[in-house]
Every structure is written in structure tokens, then in C-alpha cells.
Amino acid sequence: MTKSSNNANSLLAALTRLVYKARLVPISYLPALQQHFAARLKTADPLIRRYLSFLNYQPPKTFPNARSVLVLARAQPLLRVAFRHKGKTLRALVPPTYFDYHKCEREVRGVLKEHGFSMARSKLPQKTLAVCSGLAQYGRNNIAYVPGWGSFVKLFAFWTDVPAGAVRLQPPRMLGECRACRACITACPTGAIGSKRFLIRASRCITWHNERPPDVPFPKWIKPGWHNCIVGCLRCQGVCPANRGVPGKVEVRGRFSEQDTAYLLKGSFTGTRAKRMDARLRRVGLELSVFPRNLRVLVTGP
């Protein structure tokens, strides 16, 4: 075994100790991955095809030594954030994908550095990489499930200069238990998950709408009672039997006073107060850019 492949193995072991599950995909595999992805994308909503034009299968010019893509999954809790409003507390959920990106990125960069390697951010399709590298499988809801952790995971894909041995890229697989289950299809009130096609109809997904800029109103067909998170949606994962028995902790992190809530509901964000509020929100995976719309709809209720 060469020194660098030794280092690569000890790097993967170190990441595992930090509770990441990881795969290394050599960059020579990316053209095949790109082809697979392009073929599947043909049937996606046109708006998603446009949205995904940022994807890029070439390492950045500033990172000419790229040899592999490090694909990672980390189990994440859900966050519960409390907003005081008219003498009551509104507890709103933030799904795992929205917070701690920078913390995890620093952690991974640090481990790579200790092993003599470096990394750069990528603009690659992370679910496809996770599934085709064998790290995860698709659920019927189109979300990636990692053995033992279910779907409450954060995925990452970084360009690295770590040498990767040969891996067998797998065709995407769906969890066996999804075959006889319709729980997510039934739980999604918008019909984003259909029984006749695998790809979700992204333009029906509540997440698509509540991640949009706050001056874009929710379409009329979304009933106020369908909203269940301050950003994102947990309906298709919350009911999923494959998520039963996985850690799925709920962490209580942010508290916003009556004055904070009133400020967030008013929606005119300028100056140092806005900057301070944005910093507080970012610690719980939120940012001013989804207010006041997303909070208003939760406060008003069904």
C-alpha cells in the first residue's frame, strides 16, 4: 500500500469517528454520472432544469489537483425554534438540511488538512452521488436514506486531492420497503410525489415555494394549514416508516421574544438591527430572506 492510499484510509476512518459516513469517487467517474443525471433530468419540471443550471462537473480552476469527490453524510437533528407571539409560544421546526453547513465544512476541511489533503466546494448533485456511490438509497419521496440514519441527514460533496481507488458506481436503487408503501404519497398534500413517476413534481413541493424570495407570495392552491416548518417541509419524511427507530432527535435552539417576532412579522429589514437579527437567525438555519412570509403563514394558522 502506498503512503497516500494509507493516508486516504486513515482519513476515512477519522471522518467515521466524527460521525460522518463517507465515500471517495474518482473524478474519472464523473462523465458517467453526468450522463445518468442528464438522462433523468429530461423528465424533471422545466423550472428545476433551469434552477439546476448551476451544476458543474468540472473542478474549479483554483483547485487543479482535484482527484476525487468526497461524498459525505452526517446525521442531523431537527431544530425547534420558539417565537413568542401575543402571549403564546409558536414552536416551529427547521429541517436538518438548513443549518450547520459551515461548521461541518470546517470540521471536514480540518480532518483533510491533518492528513495532508485539501478540498474545495463543489456544485454537484449530492443525492445522485450518495446513491450511486452506495452511501444511500432513494426513498419513494426522492430523498436519500442512509442505513441506520434514515433521511435525516445532511449530504456534502467536496472536490479533494485524495487518491481514490476503483469504486463500483451503482444504478440508483429505491429502498425495498418503499415498494409496498404509499405513506409519503398520501402525506404530501400537494401531490408532489406521484405514484406514476419517480421524480417528484418540484413545482408542487412546499419547499420549492417557501425557499423563494419573500416577495413571491405562496400560490393560492397551497392551503395555509399545509405549512409545517418555518422553511422546508417534513411531511413526506415525518410519516416515513423507514425513519422509525432512527435517531431523529429534536434540538431546541433559538428563542425569539415578542419584540423579535413583531419585528420579523413586520418585514422591513434595514440597518444594524437587521444584520444582528440575520446573524441570530443563521445560527438556527434561517435567514431574514424568508421573512415575513413564512412566519406569517404559521402565525395565521389554517
Ligand code: B12
Ligand atoms: C434542487 C433541489 C431541491 C428542489 C427540487 C427537489 C428535487 N427532488 O429535485 C426543491 C426545492 C423542491 C428541494 C426540496 C427538498 N430538498 Co433539496 N435539493 C436540491 C438540490 C440543489 C439538487 C437536487 C437535484 O439534483 N434534483 C434533480 C433531480 C433530477 O435529482 P434527484 O431528485 O436526485 O432525482 C434522481 C432520482 O429521481 C433518480 N431516479 C429517476 N427515476 C428513478 C427511478 C427509480 C426506481 C430510482 C430508484 C431512482 C430514479 O434519478 C434522478 C437523478 O439521479 C440538492 C443539493 C445538491 N447540490 O445536490 C438539494 C438536496 C437534494 N435537498 C435536500 C433536502 C433535504 C430537501 C428537502 C427534504 C428539504 C426539506 N426538508 O424541506 C426537500 C425534499 C423534496 C423531495 N421530496 O425531494 C438534501 C437531501 C438530503 C437527503 N437526505 O436526501 C440536499 C442534498 C441538500 C443537502 N445537502 O442537504 N430540493
